[in-house]
Amino acid sequence: MQTMIGIIGGSGVYQIEGLEGASWTRVKTPWGKPSDEVLIGRLDGVPMAFLPRHGRGHVHSPTTVPYRANIDALKRLGCTDVVAVSAVGSLREDFAPGDFVLVDQFIDRTFAREKSFFGTGCVAHVGFAHPTCPRLGKAAAEAARAAGARVHEGATYLAMEGPQFSTLAESRLYRQWGADVIGMTGMPEAKLAREAELCYASIAMVTDYDCWHPDHDAVDVAAVIATLTANAALARATVARLPGLLGRDRADCPHGCDRALTHALMTAPDKRDPELLARLDAVAGRVL
């Protein structure tokens, strides 16, 4: 199978450069409009699709990002692997602003978002003990290191609803829970990517120490943007190395991300809702 890499750009990352034959393309989905058009092109001969999570100009809040439409659009375009880039606050001393963190666990504290493609008329339960793809995460870590970033592999991302930043009590609580970084968009994105049988990795760029650190000011948007601006070149260089590391051809995922739905569907075939099945054409067509 051919590799196609999807990149979801977070705050401060609204486009990528260097794609051959690049064009912004509108993608229609049964889940509504994606955050923006998708930039499609090739890098080192590998097809790539880039989607800015908040839209160009940062239009969508973490709550209103159309997560289902975004993941459906990338799947519909043929993406096999999705690397999500996000700005995060650090909940530990040794993850400093400017560092890159490969997230491999999440704690989901969001509560005002659609979190599944499935539901009444087609119920599915995918495994999610290991929410990111270790193979893709390794490649992303290697790409970031080769680009010159300081990289930490393995971290728990606390996804909060926002849009306000945390209180001091919350920030302290999340540290006690063992969370390493905090952001507002990692969920339900990772859940939906698993349901869509996409390999998913999350590169978190540390922009601040949230508000728990006695020696640092509490986070504000200006601090986040300043760090993101300083890191933009590193993020671009990381993305540019991914095609070379992943290659044009792709074997089945050794961790089964691309087969997540094989044993997940619960609803009896004769009880399935044809309308929902139609909406699931791209996401779950393989098993329907």
Ligand SMILES: CSC[C@H]1O[C@H](OP(=O)(O)O)[C@H](O)[C@@H]1O
């Ligand atoms: C601009 S600070 C808060 C904002 O930044 C992060 O966005 P993303 O994850 O898309 O990089 C965070 O989750 C909030 O949405």
Ligand SMILES: Nc1ncnc2[nH]cnc12
């Ligand atoms: N401290 C923080 N909390 C939530 N989201 C963030 N994104 C960047 N920094 C953040």
